[in-house]
Amino acid sequence: xxxxxxxLAILSMLVVVLMVTGGLVSGGTYLSxxxxxxxxxxxxxxxxxxxxxxxxxxxxxxGIDLSGIALANLAGVAxxxxxxxxxxxxxxxxxxxxxxxxxxxxxxxxxGLLNGLIISRxxxxxxxxxxxxxxLFTGLAVVFSDGRSVTIGSPDPMYELGNGVxxxxxxxxxxxxxxxxxxxxxxxxxxxxxxxxxxGANARAADYSGFAKRRIxxxxxxxxxxxxxxxxxxxxxxxxNVKWDYGTSYLxxxxxxxxxxxxxxxxxxxxxxxxxxxxxxxxxxxxxxxFIGLSNFVRDFAWGALLLAFLAVGRFQLIERxxxxxxxxxxxxxxxxxxxx
Amino acid sequence: MTMTQSTFDNRNAAPPAGRHHPRxxxxxxxxxxxxxxSLCLLVAICVAVALINPAFLSPTSLIDMGRASVVTGxxxxxxxxxxxxxxxxxxxxxxxxxxxxxxxxxxxKVAPDLPMAAILLIAVAGGTALGAVNGWLVHELRVAALIxxxxxxxxxxxxxxxxxxxxxxxxxxxxxxAFGKASMLDVTTANGATVTLPWYFLVFPAAALLxxxxxxxxxxxxxxxxxxxxxxxxxxLGYDQRTVHLFVxxxxxxxxxxxxxxxxxxNRMANPFDLxxxxxxxxxxxxxxxxxxxxxxxxxLGTVTGVLLITVVNNVLVLVGIPxxxxxxxxxxxxxxxxxxxxxxxxKLQSRNRKPSP
Numbered sequence: 001x002x003x004x005x006x007x008l009a010i011l012s013m014l015v016v017v018l019m020v021t022g023g024l025v026s027g028g029t030y031l032s033x034x035x036x037x038x039x040x041x042x043x044x045x046x047x048x049x050x051x052x053x054x055x056x057x058x059x060x061x062x063g064i065d066l067s068g069i070a071l072a073n074l075a076g077v078a079x080x081x082x083x084x085x086x087x088x089x090x091x092x093x094x095x096x097x098x099x100x101x102x103x104x105x106x107x108x109x110x111x112g113l114l115n116g117l118i119i120s121r122x123x124x125x126x127x128x129x130x131x132x133x134x135x136l137f138t139g140l141a142v143v144f145s146d147g148r149s150v151t152i153g154s155p156d157p158m159y160e161l162g163n164g165v166x167x168x169x170x171x172x173x174x175x176x177x178x179x180x181x182x183x184x185x186x187x188x189x190x191x192x193x194x195x196x197x198x199x200g201a202n203a204r205a206a207d208y209s210g211f212a213k214r215r216i217x218x219x220x221x222x223x224x225x226x227x228x229x230x231x232x233x234x235x236x237x238x239x240x241n242v243k244w245d246y247g248t249s250y251l252x253x254x255x256x257x258x259x260x261x262x263x264x265x266x267x268x269x270x271x272x273x274x275x276x277x278x279x280x281x282x283x284x285x286x287x288x289x290x291f292i293g294l295s296n297f298v299r300d301f302a303w304g305a306l307l308l309a310f311l312a313v314g315r316f317q318l319i320e321r322x323x324x325x326x327x328x329x330x331x332x333x334x335x336x337x338x339x340x341x
Numbered sequence: 342m343t344m345t346q347s348t349f350d351n352r353n354a355a356p357p358a359g360r361h362h363p364r365x366x367x368x369x370x371x372x373x374x375x376x377x378x379s380l381c382l383l384v385a386i387c388v389a390v391a392l393i394n395p396a397f398l399s400p401t402s403l404i405d406m407g408r409a410s411v412v413t414g415x416x417x418x419x420x421x422x423x424x425x426x427x428x429x430x431x432x433x434x435x436x437x438x439x440x441x442x443x444x445x446x447x448x449x450k451v452a453p454d455l456p457m458a459a460i461l462l463i464a465v466a467g468g469t470a471l472g473a474v475n476g477w478l479v480h481e482l483r484v485a486a487l488i489x490x491x492x493x494x495x496x497x498x499x500x501x502x503x504x505x506x507x508x509x510x511x512x513x514x515x516x517x518x519a520f521g522k523a524s525m526l527d528v529t530t531a532n533g534a535t536v537t538l539p540w541y542f543l544v545f546p547a548a549a550l551l552x553x554x555x556x557x558x559x560x561x562x563x564x565x566x567x568x569x570x571x572x573x574x575x576x577x578l579g580y581d582q583r584t585v586h587l588f589v590x591x592x593x594x595x596x597x598x599x600x601x602x603x604x605x606x607x608n609r610m611a612n613p614f615d616l617x618x619x620x621x622x623x624x625x626x627x628x629x630x631x632x633x634x635x636x637x638x639x640x641x642l643g644t645v646t647g648v649l650l651i652t653v654v655n656n657v658l659v660l661v662g663i664p665x666x667x668x669x670x671x672x673x674x675x676x677x678x679x680x681x682x683x684x685x686x687x688x689k690l691q692s693r694n695r696k697p698s699p
Binding site: 299 | 429478481482483484485487488489491492493494495496497498499500502503507618621624625628634635664666667668669670671672673674676677680681684685
C-alpha cells in the first residue's frame, strides 16, 4: 500500500475546516446549494490553468508555463471572432457551441505546440519562451479584437456549459473533474506519464535511459496549451464576452494552486488530485474572504503571503516532519520501549 | 548542454565572454558580445524609421523617447544585476509603485517641507529594504526566484492597495513638481513649441555608470557573475551566496524605488495602479541586451542598448504606420527571435570549440 500522502491529507483537512468555518461565520448561507454551486463554477478556469502549470513544472528543465491565461484569452477571442462570423449563434446554437469549443481548443493546442517546439527544438529556457509567447498571444488577441471585448453570446448550450447544473453539479465542474481524472490516469499509468516525471526528477538519467526528451517536452507544453484552450471556452461560456486582458491575476493564482498542491518547481513530482483539491481550497478561501467583506486587494495580499508560506512549507518539509512526528508518536505509544533499543 | 537547470541552479557550458579565440571571426565577435547585435539592430531600425518618416529625428520625438527611457532604464539595470546572478525578478514594479505612492502620501500628509534630496534618498532606502526582503526569501526558500517574486509582487502590491490607499494623488508636493520640471535643455521646434529635456533624465546614465562600476571595478561584480555562472563553484571559491543574493535584489529594489519617484515627478501625479504589468517589457529589454536568463552573462552597455531598443520600438510603430495594437506582438516576437538567435549562435560556437580540444 502507498504510504499516506501528507499533502493530500492536509488539503482535504483544509477543505473541511474552510467549509465548517464558512458555515459558522455566515450562519449557513456559505454552505447553501446556491453558494456551493457558484463556487464550483469558478474553480474550473483556474483549475485547468493550474494543471497546465503543473505539467510544465513536472517536466523539469526549469519548466513553467507563463502563457496560460494569455493563450486562454487568445483562444476565446480568435475562435469567437471566426465562429460568430460564419455560424449564426442563435439559429444553430449546438453547431456554434461545438465549433467554438473545437476552435478554441485547436488554438490552444497550436499555441502550446509553439511553446513546446521552441523549448525542445531551439533549447530556449521555458521562462523566457513562455514570457515571449505570453506577450505574443496577448498581442495577437489585441490585434484580432482591436483591443475591444468580443461578444460570444449565450445560446442555450453555451449558457448551460457555463452556468447549468446536472443533479446539482455544474457542467463546467464535471468537465474539469473529467479532464483531471483522465490526465491523472495518463500521468500514473502510461509510459508517457512515467517518463515525464522521471525526466523532471533527473534529466541526465532520462538522457542515458534513451527517453525522447524533446518529444516529452513538446507533448507536455501542447497539453498545457490544450488545457488553456479549454479554459478559454469555459471563460467565454461563463462571461458571454471574451477580452484579451481577462483574469490578469490568474497567472499568479495558477502557480499558487500548483505550489500549494505540492508540485515541486524543480520538477519530477506532483499529483493531479492535489491540484484539484488545492484549487478548491483556494476558491473556498476566496469566497470566505468575500463573505467576511474584505476587498479584492486584501485577497491579492493574502495570495502573495499564502504562496510564500507554502514555499516555506515545501522548503523546510514541514508537512513531512509533521507526518513523521505523528507516525513516531503512534509507534512509540504502541511500543513504549522501542526507542531505547 | 545539460538540461538540469532551475533558476538558481544551472551549469554553464558557454565559455566566458570576452576571451577571444585565436580564430574568432566576425560571427564569433557577435556571439561573444551579443550587445553588438542589439546595437546594430537599434541603428538599423533608427535608420529605417528615419528614412520612412523623418519626424523620428525631430527633437520632440527624440526627447520624448529620452524621457520615456528613464524609468524602464532604471528597472532594467536592476533586472540585469539579478539576471547576472542567475535569478529573475518580477516584483520590481510593485516595489516602485509601493515606494512612489506611500512616499508621496507621506510627504503630502506628514512632511510637506521634506527636501527633494531626502525624498530621493528615502525612496532608494525603502526600495532597497523591500528588495532585500526578496533576496532573503529567494536565498532562504531555495525556490526559483521567479515564483518567489511573483509572490512578493502580490504581497507588496496587496499591502499598498489594501492598507495604504487606492486614490490617485493629483496634487503633488511642490518640490516634486519642481524636480519633474527642472529643465536641462530647452529646444524650440519649428512650430514654435518648446520641448524640454529635464534634469531627471541624467538619473539613468548615472545609474548605468554606477552599475558598470559595480560590475567591472568591484569584487561584488565578480561574485555576481560567478554565482550566476555556476553557484557551486562560486561557493567553493568563497563567494558568499547569501551576500550576493541579498545585494542584487536590494540593489534592484533601490533602483526600483528611485524609478518610482522619478515616474511620479515626471507624470505629476501618483497612481497606485501604475507600473505593475510592465515587467515583461523590462525583462525583454535586458534579454535583448544579451543577458542570459540563466545567469552569468550580460553587460551594462547591452542593457542600455536593450532599453533604447524597446523604447524605440514602443514609440516608432505609429510613426511608420503600424497600428499601436501591434506593439505587444512585435515585442513578443523580438524576445523569441533574440533568444533563438543567441541560443543557436552559442550552440554553434560550443560545438566548434569542443572539437579541437584534446
